[in-house]
Amino acid sequence: MSVAKVIEISSSSSKGIEEAVRDGLKRASKSVKQIRGAWVNDIKVLTDGSGKVTEWRVNMRVNFELE
Secondary structure (H helix, E strand, O other), rough: OOOOOEEEEEEOOOHHHHHHHHHHHHOOOOOOOOEEEEEEEEEEEEEOOOOOOOEEEEEEEEEEEOO
16 A cells, blocks of 8 residues: 655756756655656746746645555
8 A cells, every 4th residue: 555645846947848847756756756747836037127028936746655
């Protein structure tokens, strides 16, 4: 039998959504073991004065197995 837990984290990247997700999971894996997946709940962008995207932000729920 396995038991899982879900936490919510936020991450950002100037390059794109995939990198924001990847970096968030990489950082989470330093303190959380047995990560099994994530759900992206929310995507937000920051822009400069001309409307150019300067930063991508994601909020995600991360699922991991308890030992």
